[in-house]
Amino acid sequence: MKKILTIQDISCFGKCSITVALPVISAMGVETVILPTAVLSTHTMFKNFTVKDLTDQLIPITDHWKKEGITFDAIYTGYLGSEEEIEIAKKIFDEFGSEDTLIFIDPVMADNGKMYPAFDQNYAKLNAGLCEKADIIVPNITEACFMTDTEYKETYDEEYIKTLLGRLAALGSKIVVLTGVSLSEGKTGVYGYDTVNDKYFIYQNDRVDASFHGTGDVFSSVSVGAITRGLDMDSAFRLAADYTADTIRVTLDNPDKPWYGVDFETTIPQLVSGLGAALKNIN
Secondary structure, three states: OOEEEEEEEEEEEOOOOHHHHHHHHHHOOOEEEEEEEEEEEEOOOOOOOOEEEOHHHHHHHHHHHHHHOOOOOEEEEOOOOOHHHHHHHHHHHHHHOOOOOEEEEOOOOEEOOEEOOOOOHHHHHHHHHHHOOOOEEOOEHHHHHHHHOOOOOOOOOHHHHHHHHHHHHOOOOOEEEEEEEOOOOOEEEEEEEEOOOOEEEEEEEEOOOOOOOOHHHHHHHHHHHHHHOOOOHHHHHHHHHHHHHHHHHHHHHOOOOOOOOOOHHHHHHHHHHHHHHHHHHHO
16 A cells, blocks of 8 residues: 655644545545644634644654654645744655655645745745755645745736746746636636646636635645556546535535535545546556
């Protein structure tokens, strides 16, 4: 069985970060190992949340793994809460990575043209340096702009997206994928660039008129799980985009209207079925 290490926080309530990655990737048939960077009572959209930083535990944990000879087929980073944690993630890539280890980075730091409150431009610069070590990065447009010193635009065309992808590629990762790209009315999805094969790829599905915390974590977790299971880039990102959109639709139909996160638990059977069908197509 393939094994993924995911490095990000645990929000005990709120359906994001590790509480999304662990069940979703595990359901896809991949052993999921967690390295928690912090424990929060809820995610940060709640007021008065508690937080326990775990930065001082990261090196002792990984040192123990090295002694035990533990290895990983992929390493997936999400929300890293400090500049120190970015540097530790680089160290983990160096110590546990090999030519066969997929490094997948979701540089969580900003959205809708604004940096999250805890971060600044120096944090974005360090994240850009982290992305240099990646095989695949999946920033949203805002994060991409901060990492490449590009003007953020809410209205854009395909030329703008390709320029942004080129600047992301210059950071050093092999495959760069922009999420939340909308190039026509009522559509949204991903636009990526494979630097090794000099190939662009795009997938758009119907835009769901809603926004929920943690949907980026759902998308990234499905993507890395699918790629680790052997799907090609196009198939993996198509599966992730469709699953994320379907999960938002299901959540909107929930009479309880859970504003704090999406009902991914309800749609996991569809994910497993979709992954199975996609795997059959390549076998």
